[in-house]
Amino acid sequence: MAEKNALSPEVKERLRKGFSEDWRKELRKSIPAKERMKMRRQKMPEREPEERNKDFHEVNLGLNEKAAVREAQRCLDCANPQCILGCPVGIDIPAFIKLIEIGDFVQSVRKIKETNSLPAICGRVCPQESQCEAVCTTKKATGVSVAIGNLERFASDYERIKGEVYIPSIPPSTGHKVAIIGAGPAGLTAAGDLAMKGHQVTIFEALHEAGGVLVYGIPEFRLPKGILQSEVDYLKKLGVELRTNFIVGLTATIDDLKREGFEAFFIGSGAGLPSFMRIPGENLVGVYSANEYLTRVNLMRAYAFPKYDTPVYLGKRAAVIGGGNVAMDSVRTAQRLGAEKATIVYRRSLVEMPARVEEVKHAEEEGIEFHFLTAPVRYIGDDKGRVRAMECIQMRLGEPDSSGRRRPVPIEGSEFTMEVDLVVVAIGQSPNPLIPQTTPQLKVGKWGNIEVDWDTMATSMEGVYAGGDIIRGGATVILAMGDARIAADSIHQYLSNKKRK
Amino acid sequence: MAKILKRERLVPNIHLLKVHAPKIAQKCKPGQFVIIMPDERGERIPLTVADWDKKEGSITTVVMVVGTSTHKLARLKSGDEVPVFVGPLGKPSEIEKFGTVICAGGCFGIGAIYPVARAMKEAGNRVITLIDVKANYLLYWEDKLREVSDEVYISARDSYYDCKNYIPKVLGEILKDKKRVDRVFSVGCTYLMYTCAEATRAYGIKTLVALNPIMVDGTGMCGACRVSVDGRTKFACVDGPEFDGHLVDWEELFSRRKTYFDDEIESLCYWERENFP
Numbered sequence: 082m083a084e085k086n087a088l089s090p091e092v093k094e095r096l097r098k099g100f101s102e103d104w105r106k107e108l109r110k111s112i113p114a115k116e117r118m119k120m121r122r123q124k125m126p127e128r129e130p131e132e133r134n135k136d137f138h139e140v141n142l143g144l145n146e147k148a149a150v151r152e153a154q155r156c157l158d159c160a161n162p163q164c165i166l167g168c169p170v171g172i173d174i175p176a177f178i179k180l181i182e183i184g185d186f187v188q189s190v191r192k193i194k195e196t197n198s199l200p201a202i203c204g205r206v207c208p209q210e211s212q213c214e215a216v217c218t219t220k221k222a223t224g225v226s227v228a229i230g231n232l233e234r235f236a237s238d239y240e241r242i243k244g245e246v247y248i249p250s251i252p253p254s255t256g257h258k259v260a261i262i263g264a265g266p267a268g269l270t271a272a273g274d275l276a277m278k279g280h281q282v283t284i285f286e287a288l289h290e291a292g293g294v295l296v297y298g299i300p301e302f303r304l305p306k307g308i309l310q311s312e313v314d315y316l317k318k319l320g321v322e323l324r325t326n327f328i329v330g331l332t333a334t335i336d337d338l339k340r341e342g343f344e345a346f347f348i349g350s351g352a353g354l355p356s357f358m359r360i361p362g363e364n365l366v367g368v369y370s371a372n373e374y375l376t377r378v379n380l381m382r383a384y385a386f387p388k389y390d391t392p393v394y395l396g397k398r399a400a401v402i403g404g405g406n407v408a409m410d411s412v413r414t415a416q417r418l419g420a421e422k423a424t425i426v427y428r429r430s431l432v433e434m435p436a437r438v439e440e441v442k443h444a445e446e447e448g449i450e451f452h453f454l455t456a457p458v459r460y461i462g463d464d465k466g467r468v469r470a471m472e473c474i475q476m477r478l479g480e481p482d483s484s485g486r487r488r489p490v491p492i493e494g495s496e497f498t499m500e501v502d503l504v505v506v507a508i509g510q511s512p513n514p515l516i517p518q519t520t521p522q523l524k525v526g527k528w529g530n531i532e533v534d535w536d537t538m539a540t541s542m543e544g545v546y547a548g549g550d551i552i553r554g555g556a557t558v559i560l561a562m563g564d565a566r567i568a569a570d571s572i573h574q575y576l577s578n579k580k581r582k
Numbered sequence: 583m584a585k586i587l588k589r590e591r592l593v594p595n596i597h598l599l600k601v602h603a604p605k606i607a608q609k610c611k612p613g614q615f616v617i618i619m620p621d622e623r624g625e626r627i628p629l630t631v632a633d634w635d636k637k638e639g640s641i642t643t644v645v646m647v648v649g650t651s652t653h654k655l656a657r658l659k660s661g662d663e664v665p666v667f668v669g670p671l672g673k674p675s676e677i678e679k680f681g682t683v684i685c686a687g688g689c690f691g692i693g694a695i696y697p698v699a700r701a702m703k704e705a706g707n708r709v710i711t712l713i714d715v716k717a718n719y720l721l722y723w724e725d726k727l728r729e730v731s732d733e734v735y736i737s738a739r740d741s742y743y744d745c746k747n748y749i750p751k752v753l754g755e756i757l758k759d760k761k762r763v764d765r766v767f768s769v770g771c772t773y774l775m776y777t778c779a780e781a782t783r784a785y786g787i788k789t790l791v792a793l794n795p796i797m798v799d800g801t802g803m804c805g806a807c808r809v810s811v812d813g814r815t816k817f818a819c820v821d822g823p824e825f826d827g828h829l830v831d832w833e834e835l836f837s838r839r840k841t842y843f844d845d846e847i848e849s850l851c852y853w854e855r856e857n858f859p
Contacts, residue, residue, distance in 0.1 A: 286803050289666045297799075326584075328666040328801060332605050354817055364815060364834050366841045370805035376798050381625070387852035390650045392845035393796075468839030510688040514802050514820055558677065579699040 092171065099176045100160070100195065108179055109158050121214045121226045127443075134416055135299040135445035138386055141205070142226055144228075146186070149235040153182035155219055156227045160190040163216035164229060169563030170270075178232055191247055192237040197274030199266065199400075199562065201241060201308045204234025205320055205429050206299060206406075207559045208437045241311055242350040249320050250509060252279035257576045260343040261283060262516065265293020267349030267549030267561035267568075269316060274569035275347075276319040283343070283477065284321060287328040287515075289379065293351050294550075294558065297380040298372070300410050302417070303440075315334055330519035335545065344579065345572045348531060348540070352555065353513030362460030367468040368392050371507035379416055392509065399423045400471060402457060403507035404434035406557075409444050409507040413476020417449060420503065423449050428456040428476050428489040442476045453477070458496065460504060471501045509555040514552070537569035546572055584667035587640055589658045589679035592722040594719045596690060597645045597656045599629075604639030606669045613675030613792065613824055614804040618643060619666035626666060628797045630679050630769065632693035641669075644693025649846040650853045671800050675790070679706040681764035684748055684756070685731070686778050688714035691699075691770030692723055694739040694792065698767055700730040702811075710756065712747035712825050715772060748772060750781040757785050764779050766790070768827065772835055778826025791827040795838060810834050 088096070099105065126142040127133075133140050144152060150456040156178040164174040172193055177518045180189035183207050193200045210228035220226035240246055250455040257280045261268045262287035262508055276282045290296050291313045295304060317323065329335065335346055355370030357363050374393065381391035404427035411514035416423040421523035425444070426432060430453045434441060445451070461470040475495035517525045524532045524541035530542055531547045548564025588600040599618075606616060614760060615630045633642040647656045658664070664725030675698050683702045692713055703709045711731040715721045717740045730733050735756075737747045749756055757763060766789040768778040775791040782789045795807040795818050802820035810831035 102795040185611045287668065288669075288799060297803075326666055327605075328668060328671070331670055332609065332668070351803075354803045354820070355803075357805075357815060359815075364808055364831075364838065366837055373798055373804035373806045376804050381798065386652075386845065389623045390853075391851055392849065393678075394841065438849055466834070511802075518820070543843070 087167065088171070094260040094347070096165065096173060096176075097157045099173065100158070101272040103181055104183070105158060108182060111226050113398045114157050116174055117155055118219065118223050118379045120151065120155045122155065123148040123229050123231070130443075130446040130448070133370055134413070135573075137417060138203075140302050140367060140443055144231055144235045146184075146239075147452055149181050150184060152232055153178045156182070157218055157222070159218040161218075163165055163218065164213040164527055167213040167216045169212065170203075170566050172233075177236060178227065178229070179374060181232055181236060183244075185467050186236055186239040187243075187245060187247070189522075190240040191249075192245075193233060193236060195251070196566070197269055199312050199561070200233050200237035201314060202266070202268060202295060202304060203230075203559060203562070204230050204334050205236055205304050206295075208557060208559040210438050212559070216319065218493035241308070246311070246315060246318075248315075249277065251277060251319065254281060255279045255576065256486070257281065257345070257579075258283070258343045259345045259347070259349045259576075260329070260335075260338050261349065261547075262290035263293055263349040263551075264313075264323065264325075264559040265349055265351045265549060265561065266295060267565040268293065268347065269313070270565035271349065271501070271548070271569045271572070272321045273316050273319060274566060276316065276321050278573050279496070280573070282321045284323050285327040285329045286323065286325045288327050288380065291325065292436060293349075297376040298410070300375065300379055300414055302413065303410065307384075307534050314480045319351055326514065328515065335516075335520055335542070336479065344544060345576055346428050346539060346545040347539070347563065347565065347568050349514045349549045350515055350516050351561075352510045353515075353529065355506070355510045356508050358457070358508065360457060360459050362462060362505070363470065365460050365462040365468040366466050368460055368506065369394070370510075371401075371403070371411045371505050372510060373503045374411055375407070375414065378418070384418060393418070394503055395419055397421050398501050399503040400426050400457075400499065400506070401505045401507055402426050404429065404436060405507060405509075406436045406440055408505075409436045409440040413444055413447060415505065416418050416449065424452055424497075424499075425449060426455050426457060426473065428453045428454065429486060430454055430479065433486045452499075455506075456479055456489065456491070461498075468501060468504055468561065469497045471504060473497055473499055481542055493567075511548075512551045512554055530554055537571040539571060542576055544575060548550070583663040583667060586658045586660055586662045586664065586755045586798075587638075588660050589656075589831075591656070592644065593720045594645045595618070596720070596722065597647065598632075598642060598656070598693070599645055600640050600642045600656060601664070601667050602639060603641045603667055603669075606641050606667075607634045607636050607639050609642065610634045611674035612677060612713040613699040613821060614670035614672050616643065616667060616669035616799070617644075617671060618655065618664055620658070620664055622665055622838075624651070625656055626800065627800070628671070628794070628800055629854075630690070630694035630792060630823075631695055634697075641667075642693075644690045646690040648707065650849045652655050653850065654855065658776060668800070671819060673821070675767070675824060677701045677705050681707065682710065682762055683707040684710045684712060684753065684763055684766045685712070685800070686702040686712040686753060686766065686768040686770070686774070688749060688770035688774040689720075691768075691774065692727070694724060695767070696726055696730070698769075699727060702767075703730045710735070712737065712749050712752055714738070714770065737812070748777070750777040753781045754777060757782065757787070763787050770796075772839060775827060776836075777834045779832075783828055784790055788826040790824045791830065793824045793830065793835065794823070795826055796841060808837075
């Protein structure tokens with residue numbers, strides 16, 4: 082898959098200009114780099130594990146102004162900032178951090194919003210340690226990166242809490258109608274970018290709330306719904322129209338929408354059918370896909386049952402299969418819903434876990450147990466068809482596979498049984514089948530993913546672009562947003578060329 | 583928000599719900615379903631479409647009152663609005679000229695079977711409709727179904743109708759009479775569909791059942807509705823809802839449908855306490 086690894090000349094020029102502005106020069110001089118490198122990374126304040134693992138309120142509390150400025154001082158404002166390359170949406174990271182350093186928090190968030198319409202979300206859920214923070218110059222020099230994600234979160238929270246959300250001026254309407262399919266991270270990003278270019282944007286969302294995985298998947302304790310709501314409100318203020326309960330492909334096809342005057346399309350329909358391991362007992366009662374488990378709790382508010390009508394199975398001994406962020410979200414949710422024992426069962430070891438470091442740390446602090454190098458081989462039910470136990474096998478790590486991670490190999494004779502009454506399978510999903518099923522002109526890959534030209538995100542249909550999990554299968558919020566930015570640029574180009582014709 | 587055009591009690595515990603949904607009415611085909619949420623706190627409930635009117639822009643469904651959310655639906659008045667009414671979902675029924683087709687429906691399935699029977703008739707089939715009710719006072723839409731059927735049999739647990747019986751017995755008798763039947767289509771409660779499939783198994787007549795597992799999103803995302811068909815896991819919302827009844831793992835479906843049995847009672851008690859103190 083193509084990742085951006087070079088900046089365009091215009092972007093480079095813009096960054097250079099920012100870098101050589103007088104105030105930046107002075108600021109660099111005001112504290113010598115040596116002093117900056119001596120400063121300790123500011124700790125993200127968080128709620129105590131014993132308190133937070135019983136409710137759904139946010140775990141991280143956010144840096145205060147003083148801590149944010151201190152943290153911003155750690156950034157060397159280096160001449161060759163790699164962090165920007167590490168960011169899938171190419172935020173001008175040194176610029177926004179230096180604005181925090183001088184205390185201009187409002188300008189700081191505006192700087193971020195030039196390239197990212199959802200900073201309060203990214204500041205919370207991006208895997209910064211493997212992106213911008215991984216290549217941070219301060220990290221190279223001192224071993225500890227600047228807390229870029231925490232600063233992004235700080236700036237956007239500051240703006241929201243102070244109630245000074247800035248609405249940029251939008252160019253006059255181009256008169257072009259663009260349809261965005263899916264109100265998840267990709268769709269919201271594409272909608273924001275295109276609205277800022279003066280296009281008339283409508284988002285079609287199948288569910289009853291906007292947000293996609295941000296609302297049905299990521300729990301309140303990691304991303305409060307109020308934050309998502311204010312990001313969606315921001316898009317509405319940019320002129321984006323949101324139509325929920327509308328399934329493109331079924332309620333109306335892409336061709337129907339063309340007849341209604343939509344000229345370009347972005348498909349961000351996201352995740353589809355959850356993957357299972359095809360082992361005996363997977364359809365027993367009490368065995369969930371992570372998608373269903375989290376959707377019941379988050380979107381349908383099963384945590385507030387019976388005030389809300391949708392129930393969820395409350396396990397006392399919960400096991401979550403998988404090692405990604407979704408697995409961490411599921412296991413911490415199970416614990417918050419009253420599981421006495423909540424366990425991660427992962428077939429590789431800690432170092433191979435794809436989850437964000439912070440999520441694993443939080444889970445450990447909250448008392449989640451980890452069974453590494455373990456995989457289920459079958460689920461055992463009681464006489465009512467409910468899961469009561471899980472037979473597992475132990476693994477050892479063999480040679481690296483195509484993903485570069487060492488392949489788990491079962492150890493013969495190592496089977497053991499674990500008592501469980503709730504299992505959540507969090508091993509990924511395939512792209513949503515509805516658009517491919519109902520749009521035969523679209524070229525689809527062997528995993529059911531829509532095929533795109535990775536430079537432009539163009540699909541095989543003219544004027545139709547795609548990004549996020551519908552092309553990747555299962556990825557992250559920020560990669561989906563990165564795709565959406567590229568696609569939005571391409572759509573803008575497409576519409577501009579069309580106009581000239 | 584979708585506007586309720588009409589809500590009426592057809593028979594005790596079964597209600598007709600007609601909703602303003604012009605886009606869905608344009609697209610709807612026999613065998614498809616919609617998902618409705620009665621209010622912001624409700625569950626997302628799948629309902630098979632029982633009729634539609636493109637001109638009026640309406641979708642008609644038949645609801646059986648079971649849990650909290652369906653109780654809420656049964657109390658809607660025309661002019662009320664529901665926050666979610668989305669569709670059409672699922673794959674449409676396979677409609678073609680098979681020859682003789684039996685359409686068998688019970689409880690809410692009497693309504694759900696109607697568009698299929700009508701389409702089968704329009705496609706040139708000889709349509710035999712079997713209606714199952716617990717008792718005579720639970721029968722509805724007999725006239726509508728007679729209009730689109732060549733023959734109609736009604737079975738009930740009381741002695742009021744043709745036979746004091748249960749639907750599979752009627753089905754079995756028709757098949758035993760060596761009447762040529764090319765396809766059977768069954769919709770209703772899980773037990774009814776199961777018994778219909780069992781009745782035709784020995785004759786090897788393809789029997790389609792419109793399964794009704796628990797769903798959440800209904801768009802192929804969550805996997806709540808998975809059913810085992812021919813040893814493979816299928817998702818009823820996007821692969822179905824119709825499957826070959828001879829290949830369905832019925833035991834699994836029965837147990838999965840009972841997942842929230844206790845919760846449903848708790849929820850209903852809570853709702854009654856809150857609303858009818």
